[in-house]
Amino acid sequence: MQVRDLSLFYGAKQALEDVSFDLFPREILAFIGPSGCGKTTALKCLNRMHDGTRGVRIEGSIEMDGRDIHHPDIDPPLYRRRFGWVAQKPNPFPSSIWQNVAYGARIHGLMNTSADMEAHVEDCLRRAFLWDEVKDHLHKKQGTDLSGGQQQRLCVARALATQPDVLLMDEPTGSIDPIATAKLEELMVELKSNHAIVVVTHSMMEARRIADRVAYFHMGKLLEIGPTQMIFDHAQNAKTRAFVGGEFG
Numbered sequence: 001m002q003v004r005d006l007s008l009f010y011g012a013k014q015a016l017e018d019v020s021f022d023l024f025p026r027e028i029l030a031f032i033g034p035s036g037c038g039k040t041t042a043l044k045c046l047n048r049m050h051d052g053t054r055g056v057r058i059e060g061s062i063e064m065d066g067r068d069i070h071h072p073d074i075d076p077p078l079y080r081r082r083f084g085w086v087a088q089k090p091n092p093f094p095s096s097i098w099q100n101v102a103y104g105a106r107i108h109g110l111m112n113t114s115a116d117m118e119a120h121v122e123d124c125l126r127r128a129f130l131w132d133e134v135k136d137h138l139h140k141k142q143g144t145d146l147s148g149g150q151q152q153r154l155c156v157a158r159a160l161a162t163q164p165d166v167l168l169m170d171e172p173t174g175s176i177d178p179i180a181t182a183k184l185e186e187l188m189v190e191l192k193s194n195h196a197i198v199v200v201t202h203s204m205m206e207a208r209r210i211a212d213r214v215a216y217f218h219m220g221k222l223l224e225i226g227p228t229q230m231i232f233d234h235a236q237n238a239k240t241r242a243f244v245g246g247e248f249g
């Protein structure tokens with residue numbers, strides 16, 4: 001994806017200003033920066049999640065595979081299917097584990113037979129590192145009956161079910177414990193072999209552990225983007241250096 005000179009306004013308030021970056025296949029790109037600097041707003045631009053939000057105005061361009069994502073020929077539901085979304089707070093549907101995963105594939109008509117659907121649900125749960133823990137109660141347990149970390153991995157499995165190219169994760173480890181966090185981070189690194197991942201994180205350690213590249217946002221601007229080690233050890237911008245050095249934020 002190519003994002004160029006992206007600005008976003010919530011009514012009169014400008015939340016993003018001339019943001020430009022690329023997203024490459026099979027990379028983890030982390031958005032970091034102080035609270036309110038526009039990370040989530042930028043994430044939501046990628047899958048057109050602001051569509052239909054009253055008062056939001058977007059300028060600049062976003063292209064995916066060389067095509068303008070706002071072109072009238074683009075079908076928004078089909079476009080959005082190319083993205084999986086994982087939120088900070090695990091939010092499984094109040095239905096069985098199996099239904100949580102099957103839902104997306106069903107509404108998009110992705111599986112032809114019930115055998116295909118069974119295999120797909122298993123595959124998504126395996127890829128989300130959850131299969132062994134839930135395989136004996138796929139229909140008996142609700143998604144909401146699982147632990148917080150398991151619920152978050154279920155949300156990843158649900159996101160994988162629509163066969164997305166890109167996973168957008170908004171502080172996915174922000175509300176789970178350290179052991180569950182380690183498992184989710186390991187999962188994200190595994191998933192990047194098939195997906196590009198953009199992750200918003202408040203944890204500098206997490207960005208260091210899992211990201212290939214890091215983008216530093218500051219008051220709506222993307223001040224610096226580069227390989228993770230460069231941003232943490234040799235940032236060009238003084239504000240980036242101060243933030244990753246823990247001086248503020």
Ligand SMILES: Nc1ncnc2c1ncn2[C@@H]1O[C@H](COP(=O)(O)OP(=O)(O)OP(=O)(O)O)[C@@H](O)[C@H]1O
Pocket residue numbers: 010013015033034035036037038039040041042
């Ligand atoms: N729906 C909205 N309407 C009006 N202003 C909004 C809306 N959503 C976000 N904002 C404002 O836009 C700015 C950027 O918010 P955003 O949530 O993108 O920041 P963030 O970097 O993700 O913050 P945090 O790290 O706290 O989640 C903030 O000033 C926020 O108050």
